[in-house]
Amino acid sequence: MAEKTYICRVDEIETGTPYIAKIRSLSVGVFRIGDSFHALLNVCPHRGAPLCEGPQCGTTAPVDQAQFIYHRENEIVRCAWHGWEFDIKTGAALVDPGVRARTFPVTVEAGEIYVTA
Structure with missing residues (x-):
């Protein structure tokens, strides 16, 4: 059964450096995109x-x-390892959206980040 787990304080995660x-037994990366937070299983579905x-x-x-136009x-x-790119918000691979990294719900409460896994 999924449970909510405390990860860290909001100010401990900077854009560009996942926590x-x-x-x-799961390794999970929590990412900051602007003022929102997203969590992915730290396992690439490719290899x-x-x-x-x-x-x-x-x-x-x-x-x-x-x-070339750089965006997102x-x-x-x-x-x-192999350069596969994944959308942090959805977990979808850019080259084939049918391949997905596992995502987890993230909540912020009183400046603290929780992930439900």
Whole structure:
């Protein structure tokens, strides 16, 4: 049964640096995007790498012209092993949204972050 677990205080997580926490036997990365917080299982669904230890970044936008447009800054985590990119909010892989990293609900109460797993 899922239970709510205290992770840390809001001011302990900076954008760009996920907080890796242990919830029972699970390793979970908690990310800050602006004023919102999101949690992902620290396991890449591609090959089992520690997904949340890769960089929190953006990605290039799909465009019709021969140009690069960087967007979605800090909304993506890139697996350090093979470069797969995942949407932090949904867990969906950018190359194939059918491949998903596991997400967990996050709540903030009185400046403290909780994850339900």
